Amino acid sequence: MxxxxxxxxxxxxxxxxxxxxxxxxxxxxxxxxxxxxxxxxATGDVPGAARETxxxxxxVVGGWGMLLVAFAVVSTxxxxxxxxxxxxxxxxxxxxxxxxxxxxxxxxAVALAVVSVALAVAPAALAGRGLLALLHDTGQxxxxxxxxxxxxxxxxxxxxxxxxxxxxxxxxxxxxxxxRVAESLVSAEVERPRMSxxxxxxxxxxxxxxxxxxxxxxxxxxxxxxxxxxxxxxAAILASFGLAVLAPGLxxxxxxxxxxxxxxxxxxxxxxxxxxxGRTGQAASVVTPIILFTGxxxxxxxxxxxxxxxxxxxxxxxxxxxxxxxxLNLVVIGMIVAxxxxxxxxxxxxxxxxxxxxFGQLRLxxxxxxxxxxxxxxxxxxxxxxxxxxxxxxxxxxILPFTVARADALVPDGGPGIYAGTVAVAAALTLVTxxxxxxxxxxxxxxxxVAV
Amino acid sequence: MNTSMEEALRLEAVRRVYGxxxxxxxxLDGVSLALPAGSFTAVMGPSGSGKSTLLQxxxxxxxxxxxxxxxxxxxxxxxxxxxxTRFRRERIGFVFQRFNLLPTLTVMQNVTLxxxxxxxxxxxxxxxxxxxxVGLGDRLHHRPAELSGGQQxxxxxxxxxxxxxxVVFADEPTGALxxxxxxxxxxxLQESVRVYGRTIVMVTHDPVAASHADQVLFxxxxxxxxxxxxxxxxxxxxxxxxxxELVGV
Numbered sequence: 001m002x003x004x005x006x007x008x009x010x011x012x013x014x015x016x017x018x019x020x021x022x023x024x025x026x027x028x029x030x031x032x033x034x035x036x037x038x039x040x041x042a043t044g045d046v047p048g049a050a051r052e053t054x055x056x057x058x059x060v061v062g063g064w065g066m067l068l069v070a071f072a073v074v075s076t077x078x079x080x081x082x083x084x085x086x087x088x089x090x091x092x093x094x095x096x097x098x099x100x101x102x103x104x105x106x107x108x109a110v111a112l113a114v115v116s117v118a119l120a121v122a123p124a125a126l127a128g129r130g131l132l133a134l135l136h137d138t139g140q141x142x143x144x145x146x147x148x149x150x151x152x153x154x155x156x157x158x159x160x161x162x163x164x165x166x167x168x169x170x171x172x173x174x175x176x177x178x179x180r181v182a183e184s185l186v187s188a189e190v191e192r193p194r195m196s197x198x199x200x201x202x203x204x205x206x207x208x209x210x211x212x213x214x215x216x217x218x219x220x221x222x223x224x225x226x227x228x229x230x231x232x233x234x235a236a237i238l239a240s241f242g243l244a245v246l247a248p249g250l251x252x253x254x255x256x257x258x259x260x261x262x263x264x265x266x267x268x269x270x271x272x273x274x275x276x277x278g279r280t281g282q283a284a285s286v287v288t289p290i291i292l293f294t295g296x297x298x299x300x301x302x303x304x305x306x307x308x309x310x311x312x313x314x315x316x317x318x319x320x321x322x323x324x325x326x327x328l329n330l331v332v333i334g335m336i337v338a339x340x341x342x343x344x345x346x347x348x349x350x351x352x353x354x355x356x357x358x359f360g361q362l363r364l365x366x367x368x369x370x371x372x373x374x375x376x377x378x379x380x381x382x383x384x385x386x387x388x389x390x391x392x393x394x395x396x397x398x399i400l401p402f403t404v405a406r407a408d409a410l411v412p413d414g415g416p417g418i419y420a421g422t423v424a425v426a427a428a429l430t431l432v433t434x435x436x437x438x439x440x441x442x443x444x445x446x447x448x449x450v451a452v
Numbered sequence: 453m454n455t456s457m458e459e460a461l462r463l464e465a466v467r468r469v470y471g472x473x474x475x476x477x478x479x480l481d482g483v484s485l486a487l488p489a490g491s492f493t494a495v496m497g498p499s500g501s502g503k504s505t506l507l508q509x510x511x512x513x514x515x516x517x518x519x520x521x522x523x524x525x526x527x528x529x530x531x532x533x534x535x536x537t538r539f540r541r542e543r544i545g546f547v548f549q550r551f552n553l554l555p556t557l558t559v560m561q562n563v564t565l566x567x568x569x570x571x572x573x574x575x576x577x578x579x580x581x582x583x584x585x586v587g588l589g590d591r592l593h594h595r596p597a598e599l600s601g602g603q604q605x606x607x608x609x610x611x612x613x614x615x616x617x618x619v620v621f622a623d624e625p626t627g628a629l630x631x632x633x634x635x636x637x638x639x640x641l642q643e644s645v646r647v648y649g650r651t652i653v654m655v656t657h658d659p660v661a662a663s664h665a666d667q668v669l670f671x672x673x674x675x676x677x678x679x680x681x682x683x684x685x686x687x688x689x690x691x692x693x694x695x696x697e698l699v700g701v
Contacts, residue, residue, distance in 0.1 A: 278556030
C-alpha cells in the first residue's frame with residue numbers, strides 16, 4: 001500500500017502526466033521483480049520439479065509482464081510528453097535542438113525509472129513472498145524452500161524498466177521534437193494526428209502474430225493438452241496489444257459512429273464529440289488500458305472455464321501439471337487485471353487533471369458544473385464502449401480457437417456472467433474515475449482554473 | 453449620472469475579504485457604484501488595488517463577503533454554482549486577457565457554445581453575422597490555434613455578444629495584444645456599446661485602452677478613489693502616476 005499511497009500523493013501534488021509515468025514504472029518494476037525473484041529462489045537448493053515450476057513462472061509470466069510494463073510506460077510517457085507540448089514548443093522556439101530535447105526527455109525518464117525501481121524493491125519482495133506462499137499452498141514447491149530476493153530480481157527490475165523507459169522516451173521524444181517550431185506551437189493545444197505508417201505496421205504485426213497463434217491453436221495444437229491453453233492464451237494478449245497500438249484510429253472511428261447520437265445530446269454531446277475529435281491522442285491513451293483489461297481478462301477467464309468444464313465432462317483425472325497451469329493462469333489474470341485496472345485509473349486521473357483549465361473555460365462560457373460533468377461522462381462512455389468492444393474482439397482470438405480445439409464447440413463454457421462481470425468492472429472503473437476526477441477539478445473556482 | 457437612465461450594474465457597499473481569522477486581506481472595502489445601460493467604463497488602479505476582485509464580484513464569478521450586486525435590476529443569485537451560472541449566462545458576457553476559447557472547437561462552435569449551454573436556439577445566421585462584423589467571416593471553421601491573438605480576441609468578443617448580455621466584463625482585453633490588434637479590439641468594444649447598446653466594464657492598466665471608455669473609475673486599496681469622464685490617455689496616465697505615489701507603489 002505504501003507505493004500506492006506515495007503515488008497518490010505525487011499525483012495530488014503534481015497532477016500531471018509524469019505522476020502517471022512514475023506510477024506505471026513503480027508498479028511495473030514491482031511485478032517484474034516479484035516474478036524474477038522466483039529465479040533467485042530457484043538458484044538455491046530446490047528439487048527438480050519445483051525448480052521447473054519456479055522457472056516457468058518467472059519466464060512465461062515475467063515475459064508478458066515485461067511487455068505489459070513497456071506498453072504502460074510508452075502509453076503514459078506519450079501522454080506526459082504530449083501534455084508538455086506547449087513547453088517543448090517554447091523550448092524549441094528559443095533555440096533548443098531536437099537532440100537537446102531528446103536528451104532532456106530521455107534523461108527525465110531515466111531519473112524516474114531509477115527512483116521507481118528503488119521504490120519498488122520492498123513491495124516486490126512482499127509480492128514475491130506472496131507468490132511463493134501460493135506455490136507452497138498448492139504443493140508445487142515444498143514448504144521448506146525459503147524465499148530469496150537477490151541479484152537476478154534486481155538486475156531484471158533495473159534492466160528491463162530502464163530499457164523500456166529509455167526506448168519509450170526515445171520514441172516519444174523523436175516524435176515530438178521532429179516537428180517544426182511553427183507547427184508545434186500551433187498543434188500544442190490541439191493535435192489532429194493521423195496514424196503514422198509505423199504505427200499501423202506495428203499494430204498490424206501484433207494482430208498478425210495473434211492470428212497466427214489462433215490458427216496454430218486450432219491446427220497444430222489441437223490435441224496438445226495444456227499447451228493448447230498456453231498458445232491460445234497468448235493470442236488474445238497479442239491481439240489486445242495490436243488493437244491498443246491502433247487505438248487512435250479506433251477513437252476516430254468511434255467519434256464518427258457516435259457522432260450522430262452525441263449531436264442529439266445537447267451541448268454536452270457537442271463538447272464530448274469535439275473533445276474526441278480534437279484530442280484523439282489523449283483519448284487513445286485512455287482506451288489502451290480498457291482494451292488490455294477486457295481482452296486479456298475475458299480471454300483468460302473463458303479459457304480456464306472451458307478447460308475446467310472439459311476435464312469435468314471427460315470424467316478423467318486432470319493432467320499432470322494442470323494445477324500449475326491453472327495457478328499460472330490465475331496469477332497472470334490477477335496480475336494483468338490489477339495492473340491494467342490501475343493503469344486505467346492512473347491514466348484517467350492524469351488526463352482529467354490536465355483538463356482543469358479547459359473545464360474553467362467551459363464554465364466561463366456558461367457551462368454549469370453539471371454540464372461539464374455530463375460532457376466528460378459522455379466522452380468517457382464512448383471511450384469505455386470503444387475499449388470494451390476492441391477488447392472483446394481481441395479476446396475472440398483466444399476463446400474461439402481454444403473452444404474449437406479443446407471442446408469442439410464455438411461457444412466457451414462459463415456462461416455470460418464472466419463477460420458481464422468484466423465489462424461491468426471496466427465500465428465502473430472508467431466512469432467512477434472520470435466523474436470523480438472531474439468533480440475534483442470543478443472544485444477550483446473557474447477564474448482560478450483558467451489562470452494557469 | 454443620469455438617474456432616469458436604465459441601470460445595468462449596481463454595487464452596494466461591496467466588501468470582499470480573503471483569508472481566515474489570523475490572516476485577513478481586504479481586497480474590496482465597501483465599493484458602491486451604479487452604471488447606466490449603454491455605458492463604457494474602465495476600471496484602473498495600481499496592482500493589488502482590487503480591480504480583478506471588483507470585476508469578479510460584479511460579474512458573479514466570486515461572491516462578496518458583504519454588500520449587494522445587481523445586474524440588470526436582478527440581485528446576484530444566492531445558491532450554488534449552478535444557480536450562479538444561470539444568472540451569469542442570462543445577463544453577463546466575458547472577454548479575458550488570454551481569450552479562453554475552447555481549443556477543440558472551431559470559431560463558429562466557440563461562438564455558439566454559450567447559446568447551446570443555455571439551451572437556447574442556435575441562430576447560426578446571427579452568429580455568422582456577428583463574426584462578419586468582427587472581421588472573421590472567412591474564418592468560421594478555423595480552430596483558435598490557427599488564428600492570431602488579435603483574431604482570437606475578436607472571436608471572444610463575438611462569443612460574449614452572441615447571448616445579447618446586459619453587461620460585458622472585459623479583464624485586460626488588450627493585455628496580450630500588439631498595438632494594432634489592441635486598437636481593433638477596443639474599437640469593437642466601443643461599437644458594441646454604440647451600436648448594440650451593451651454596457652461594458654473593462655479592467656485595464658493601459659491608459660490608452662482606458663481612454664476608449666466613456667469614464668474611468670480609479671481604485672486604490674479596495675476603494676473607489678476617483679472618477680474621470682471623457683478620459684484621454686495623457687490625463688489617465690497622469691492620474692495613475694499620482695495614485696501610485698499616493699499609495700506608495
